[in-house]
Amino acid sequence: MNDILDRLARTLEARKQADPQSSYVAKLYAKGLDAILKKVAEEAAETIMAAKDGEREKIIYETADLWFHSLVLLAQQGIHPNDILNELARREGISGIEEKASRSEKSGKPFGEG
Ligand SMILES: N=c1c2ncn([C@@H]3O[C@H](COP(=O)(O)OP(=O)(O)OP(=O)(O)O)[C@@H](O)[C@H]3O)c2ncn1[C@@H]1O[C@H](COP(=O)(O)O)[C@@H](O)[C@H]1O
Structure with a gap:
């Protein structure tokens, strides 16, 4: 389980030198922090909607998108x-x-009382 996170983290690190034309992650980095945060918020909203709909497969898919974009943010x-x-x-x-x-x-506790 940690292997996939570790491999993905390495890929995300390597994408810092990649061409935004050929890499989705490099494109996100090039757009900057606000664009990454927007994707995290969008994917969180989509995960919420999937859960509200009670669609198991959709929850898994949208949560993967949310985790992925959170990992891009961390990187x-x-x-x-x-x-x-x-x-x-x-x-x-x-x-x-x-x-x-x-x-x-x-x-x-009031200030000064630890
Ligand atoms: N796990 C993922 C992954 N999950 C989702 N996505 C992309 O994230 C985007 C999700 O956005 P949406 O679903 O909102 O779709 P969209 O409307 O096309 O997105 P926007 O253009 O609006 O941002 C899609 O383009 C998906 O393809 C991912 N893109 C990449 N990865 C991993 O990242 C690695 C590096 O990717 P590249 O940098 O593209 O080579 C890949 O090898 C994968 O391991």
């Missing part, structure tokens, strides 16, 4: 997918409810 920002996997691994076993409670405890 453009110099972030490897392993950085995200490491963050997920760090969170493993920490309940979201616990984590949120500890966050609001921290932010609820």
